[in-house]
Structure formats: C-alpha cells, structure tokens
Amino acid sequence: MKLYELEGLAGRHYSSFSWRTRMALAHKGIAFESCPVRISDKAAIAFSGQGKVPIIQDGETVVSDSWKIAEYLEKQYPDAPSLFGGAIGMGTSRLINAWTDRQLLGTLAAAIAPEIVQIVDEGDSAHLAAGFEKGFGKPMAEFKAGQEASLKRFRQALDPLRATLRNQPFICGAAPAYADYIVFSLLQWARIVSFAPALEEGDAVGAWFERLLDAHGGLGRSEPARTGAGR
Amino acid sequence: MKLYELEGLAGRHYSSFSWRTRMALAHKGIAFESCPVRISDKAAIAFSGQGKVPIIQDGETVVSDSWKIAEYLEKQYPDAPSLFGGAIGMGTSRLINAWTDRQLLGTLAAAIAPEIVQIVDEGDSAHLAAGFEKGFGKPMAEFKAGQEASLKRFRQALDPLRATLRNQPFICGAAPAYADYIVFSLLQWARIVSFAPALEEGDAVGAWFERLLDAHGGLGRSEPARTGAGR
Numbered sequence: 001m002k003l004y005e006l007e008g009l010a011g012r013h014y015s016s017f018s019w020r021t022r023m024a025l026a027h028k029g030i031a032f033e034s035c036p037v038r039i040s041d042k043a044a045i046a047f048s049g050q051g052k053v054p055i056i057q058d059g060e061t062v063v064s065d066s067w068k069i070a071e072y073l074e075k076q077y078p079d080a081p082s083l084f085g086g087a088i089g090m091g092t093s094r095l096i097n098a099w100t101d102r103q104l105l106g107t108l109a110a111a112i113a114p115e116i117v118q119i120v121d122e123g124d125s126a127h128l129a130a131g132f133e134k135g136f137g138k139p140m141a142e143f144k145a146g147q148e149a150s151l152k153r154f155r156q157a158l159d160p161l162r163a164t165l166r167n168q169p170f171i172c173g174a175a176p177a178y179a180d181y182i183v184f185s186l187l188q189w190a191r192i193v194s195f196a197p198a199l200e201e202g203d204a205v206g207a208w209f210e211r212l213l214d215a216h217g218g219l220g221r222s223e224p225a226r227t228g229a230g231r
Numbered sequence: 232m233k234l235y236e237l238e239g240l241a242g243r244h245y246s247s248f249s250w251r252t253r254m255a256l257a258h259k260g261i262a263f264e265s266c267p268v269r270i271s272d273k274a275a276i277a278f279s280g281q282g283k284v285p286i287i288q289d290g291e292t293v294v295s296d297s298w299k300i301a302e303y304l305e306k307q308y309p310d311a312p313s314l315f316g317g318a319i320g321m322g323t324s325r326l327i328n329a330w331t332d333r334q335l336l337g338t339l340a341a342a343i344a345p346e347i348v349q350i351v352d353e354g355d356s357a358h359l360a361a362g363f364e365k366g367f368g369k370p371m372a373e374f375k376a377g378q379e380a381s382l383k384r385f386r387q388a389l390d391p392l393r394a395t396l397r398n399q400p401f402i403c404g405a406a407p408a409y410a411d412y413i414v415f416s417l418l419q420w421a422r423i424v425s426f427a428p429a430l431e432e433g434d435a436v437g438a439w440f441e442r443l444l445d446a447h448g449g450l451g452r453s454e455p456a457r458t459g460a461g462r
Contacts, residue, residue, distance in 0.1 A: 085319025091395075091404030092323035098391035099330060160329035164322075173322030 001025065004045055004055040007036030008119040009231065013223055016189035018054045020066040023181035025056075026216035028073050028080040032056075040123040067097055070178050083178035093179040096171070100182050104157050108186050110136055111150035112194040118230030119193060125231065147196060152212045154198065158183075158205050165204045166169070168212065176215055184212045184220070191225050232256065235276055235286040238267030239350040240462065244454055247336070247420035251297040252285045254412035257447035259304050259311040263287075271354040298328055299410050314409035324410040327402070331413050335388050339417050341367055342381035343425040344374045349461030350424060354462065378427060385429065389414075389436050396435045400442065407446055415443045415451070422456050 003025065005018035012036065013022070025032050037044050037053050047053045048064050055064040056072075063072045074083045074090070084090035109116075113132040117140065129140050136143070161183060164171065164217040171179045187209045190198040199206040213220040234256065236249035244253070244265065256263050259451045268275050268284050279295050283441045286295040287303070294303045305321070315321035340347075344363040347372065348356045360371050367374070392402065392414060401407045402414065418440045421429040430437040444452040 082319070084314045087404040088313070088316030088408050088410070089319035089323060091399055091402055091408075092320060092327060092410045093400065095327060095391055095395045095402050095410070096323060098394040102391050102394060103334070103388075158332075160326055160333050163329040163333060164326045167325065168322055171322055171326050173318040177319050179319070179323045179326070 001030050001032040001059040002035050003032045004035045004048070004057070006039060006053055006124075007034075007226050008124075009121060010119075010228070011036075012119055012192055014116070014189060014192045016185040017066040018084065019185035019188045019220070020181050021054045021056065021069050021180075021214075022219060023184065023216065024066075024070050024083055024178060026176065026219045027083060027181070028077050030073070030080070034201040038121065038124055039127045046123075056196065067094070080176075085172070085177065089172070089177070089179075093177075093182070094215050096179045097182050104154065104183070104186055105168060106135075107150050107157060108190060108198065110143065111147050111154060111196065111198075112190055114140060114147075114158055115194045115196075115226070115230070119226070120231075122231070151196060151198060155173065155203070157202065158199075161208075162203070162205055165208050170208065176212060180208075180212060184209065187218055187224070188213075192223055193226055195226055232261050232263040232268050233288040234263045235266045235268050235279070235284050235288070235357075237270060237284055237351075238265075238370045239355075240352060241350075241459070242267075243350055243423055245347070245350060245420060245423045246284065247416040248297040249285045250416035250419045250451070251409075251412050252300050253450060254415065254443075254447065255297075255301050255304055255314055255409060256287075256414070258314060258408065261304070261308065261311070267350065269355055270358050298325070312408075316403070316408065320403070320408070320410075324413070325406075327410045328413050330377065331417065335414070335417055337366075337386065338381050338385040338388060339421060339429065341374065342378050342385060342427065342429075343421055345371060345378075346425045346427075346457070346461070351462075353462070379420045382427060382429060386431065386434070389415070389430075392439075393434070393436055396439050401439065407443055411439075411443060415440065419444075419451055419454070423454055424457055426457055 003021060005013060006015040008014045032063055042051050045055055048062050050064050052064060053067055055062060056069050063069050070083055102199060118127050133139055170176045187198055234252060236244060237246040239245045273282050276284060276286055279293050281295050284297060285297055285300065286293060287300050294300050301314055315324055348360050364370055395402065402410045418429055
C-alpha cells in the first residue's frame, strides 16, 4: 500500500486530507509507504488521472480523494475494524466530512496560512500563498493580524463537538472511527504547521485530540509538532 | 405509547423536538397517542419528574428529552428498523443533533419567532415571547425586520447538508433514519409555524425535505402547513 501525499520541509506530513487517510489506514491495520509529492509536481501523480493528493495505490488499484479512499478501504477490507459501522454511519460521516470542510477548515486555514507557507519549499509556498490570497481575498501580509480572530471563530465552530464530548469519548461513540479522523485531521494540521494553540487550555476537544494522537500506536503523535522558523 | 407534546391553536403540533420523536416512532412502526401539553402547564407533566416535552410513556416507562427517547426506542425495539444502525451511527448522529441545536436552530428561531407566538394560546405566547426576548436580547417588535437576514444565515448554515445531498438522497444514506429526522424537525417547525419560505426554490435541501414529508405514510405532510392569521 502506497500513500502519495504532500510533504513539506524536514519531511513534514502536513496535509489535513492526508491525515484522514493515514488514520483510516491505521484503523484498518494496513501498513503503508509514504510517497512524498510536491504540490507543483503534477507529473508525479499523473498516473492517478487527476491532480490532487492524497492518493493510494493498492496493488493495481489507484484511488484519490480522502473520502473515496475511506469508502474503498471499507469495501476492500471488510474484515478489518469498520470505519463507518454500516450504511447509516457512512451517511452521517459524510455530513460530518462536509461540515468539517465547509464550516471548520476555512477558519483554521485563515489562521495558520502564514505558517503553512513557511514549512514547504519555495515552489509550493508560492502556489499555496496564491491560493490563500485568492481564496480569502487579501494579501499574505494581512493574515497574521487576523490569526487570533480566526482561531476564535474556529473554536466557536467546534462547539457541537464540544457538546457531544460531554456524553461520549469519541464522535463515533466509545471508540474512534472515521468521523473522528475527519475532525482530528484539522487539529493535526494545525499542530504540525502552527505555533499558535488551536484550542484553549482545558477544552474537552483538546482532551479528545490527545486521545486520538495516542490511538493506533501513537501514529498521530509520531509526527512532530511545529518547531523551527521554517523557510 | 403516549407522546406528550406541545400543542398550539387549532391542534398544531409545532414543536421541532416533538417532530424528532414523531418521526422516530413512525420509523419504528409504533402507533402513538398525542397528549397535548401547554408550555405553562407544568402540572400536566409533573409525572415525568422534569419540566420539558416531548415525553413518551411506554407502559410503565417514562422517558423525556428527544435524544434520550430515540436511544430508548432503539434499545427497547431492536427488531424494528434501526434509527442509528449501530454504535458509530449513534455517535455521529449525536454530533449532528448538537450541530442542529447549536448552529441551525437559533437562526431559524430568530426568523420565525414572531409567527410562533401567533399560533399558541395567550399564556404560552407570553412565555415564548419572554424566552425569545431574553435569548436574543431584543424586543419582539424587532424580530420581523430581521427575518430575511436570519433565514439567509439559516440557509447558509445548511450548506454541509446541501453538499452531502449531492452524493446521497438522505443524511443516513439510501434511506432516512434518525439523523435525517433531527434536521427535518427544524424545517417542519418552520413549515407549520411560518409563512416565510425557509428555503429558496430549487434548493436540494427542499427536495430532501419533501421526501421526508412523504416518508412513513406521509406523517409529516399530514400536519398542515401554516395558514390563518393566528391570534
């Protein structure tokens, strides 16, 4: 099993979408080889017939898009622990995926954009900066000033998760599964990329995140948190 | 099976939380007797040991709180169609319940508050108006002017559901289950209470809502949409 994924300077696996796939593979107990890809290097992933990572190559089979990869793993490895727990869990997980991408990811991206462009090479940095400037309609120099306000919005947007964790240790109940990894992937992205604490101290979401960093042999925690000045 | 629930003028079953329970009962194929309760009539539901509806009475067993009722029905009636499809579906549905209550319900309540107080008796109207004024920090007279802006925020907040419905007909996948009924309950509340269209024409969320109005023998559609001037 090969996982094609973004890699930053110092071998950082910083992509939030890649972390959804990493945790899904670990949940299924599938060892994988990480194959680093630069954003600007479309030629390296041309074999997948599209231009985005993560991509998995499982023998002859190539699947791209973190959601489709999770569906594939669930179908292809039905005897390993389930990511969704059946059709209803898969349906509801897809809504949680859309909620994460549409109501959480943007506020966090705005907060950590200036730090993301520091931990990738020059070509990827220019590519990402152009995307952030276009997406948020402001020059990179203006992001830093809005960091605290963006993080505050992000923490507020996590409020439904906070309430849920009053009643159960994981989104998926007593044990983590794919819907946990979806939201986890954002906080892991922030942990790898940013010096700013994504959560306030004492937040129940933080305790949940720590539990997930420890899950599956500590796969999440084995990826170093942000250190160093970057480029 | 008795369902104690709010009732407005002309026998309207207008409570969004009650609709979660109504649809859950229908999903399980359980016939129920509706027992109307006025908000101000705490004595009528003192038997439940708390002060809120919906409440179900199933033989000797009394359960209050729409979420706890769903859990009870799932456990007590395991051979009827499942509301959650297992532990993961139950966990993820709880997050969707919290998302609905914390990021959808408030904006819709602000939009339809002036119409809610029209369709209940004088005592309940005064009680609800006081709650809206305290909750939103403005007098009832000011709600109407903000209706369109509130509805716009509500429609935006539904964006993750809209995206999800591009890939599947229901939140729970190929067929509806409890997570569908949670979000359905808000639109049903608006349909019963308000003349304002909660959704824009052509919205995929509207087509999903229509499918749910037809589900379980048209239980949802059998409740009349708002007509008449009210009090």
